[in-house]
Amino acid sequence: MNKINTFSLEGFDVEMLYKNGFLAYTFEFNGKPYGQKVKLKSRKVEDVASATFLLLENALSTHKQLENVV
Numbered sequence: 001m002n003k004i005n006t007f008s009l010e011g012f013d014v015e016m017l018y019k020n021g022f023l024a025y026t027f028e029f030n031g032k033p034y035g036q037k038v039k040l041k042s043r044k045v046e047d048v049a050s051a052t053f054l055l056l057e058n059a060l061s062t063h064k065q066l067e068n069v070v
Helices: 045-069
Strands: 002-009 012-019 022-029 032-039
Touching: 002 045, 012 045, 022 045, 032 045
Parallel strands: none
Antiparallel strands: 002 012, 012 022, 022 032
16 A cells, blocks of 8 residues: 555544555554555545544544554
């Protein structure tokens, strides 16, 4: 995957990635990697923005759930 950028969300870093029509995120929590990817419907601005929002929302939710487990 090709790294797009790293974003800081609520105190943790999330890497955004792209490859072969997929947009993805990854982050580490307690030394373990977590992430998700989605297939882009198209390269239209609204499709890329929607996929990005969905992934970042999922990253925040996943991170909060992991914090509650520890």
